[in-house]
Amino acid sequence: MPAFPATGRSALRRGRVSRPEQVYLVTATTRHRQPTFMDHARARLASQLIHARGTWGDAGLLAWVLMPDHWHGLLELGEEPLDRVVARFKAAVARELHASRLFEGKLWDRSFHDHALRREESLLGVARYIVGNPIRAGLAHSALGYPYWNAVWLDEDEPLPL
Structure with a gap:
């Protein structure tokens, strides 16, 4: 029987390797890209x-933004595999939204997209890309004008320069 190329979620999982101390750009989308987080x-x-x-276990969250229909995060893994870290995050958010009666039904699409950063890629450059999402989407004129993001490089008084 001929082998067919993987599609959909199986294509996203194929070749996925979790390496301790590797930094990943991760994107998780809401179910059917509904703008759930406009609320x-x-x-x-x-x-x-x-x-x-506690959401991240032994992984470190370096930068993130929550958009109306997706979440981007820059994660540095510990020993726990990436799929477990992301599954715990998605489950925690869904569980709390359901418990607080702010949301019913399936919150997230089943899979997620990830990109392992190469040595030559700039962590700060990728973090700027992440927190710049609301500006590019027209949700804010500056990072300070959008409340749902953070980065470890922030001083208390100084935002990540864009």
């Missing part, structure tokens, strides 16, 4: 969970 209460609760250290 302030949902976005605020999700952001609190994104900030919670």
Whole structure:
């Protein structure tokens, strides 16, 4: 029987390797790309969970943005595989939104996209790309005008330069 190329979620999983200390750009989309996080209460609760250290296990979250229909994160893995880290994040957000009665039904698409950063790629450049998403989408004129993002490079008084 001829082998058919993988499509959809199986294509995303094929070749996925989790390496400790590797930095990944991760994108998770809401179910059917619904603008679930246009709602302030949902976005605020999700952001609190994104900030919670327990959400990430031994991985480090370097930068992130929550958009109306997706989330981008820059993650540095520990020993736990990437798929488990992302699954825990998605489950935590869905569980809390359901428990708070802010959302019903399936929140996230089943899979996610990831890109392992190469040595020559700039962490700060990728972080700027991530937090610049709301500006490119027309949701804000500057990073300071959009509340649902963060990066480890921030001082308390100084935002990530764009």
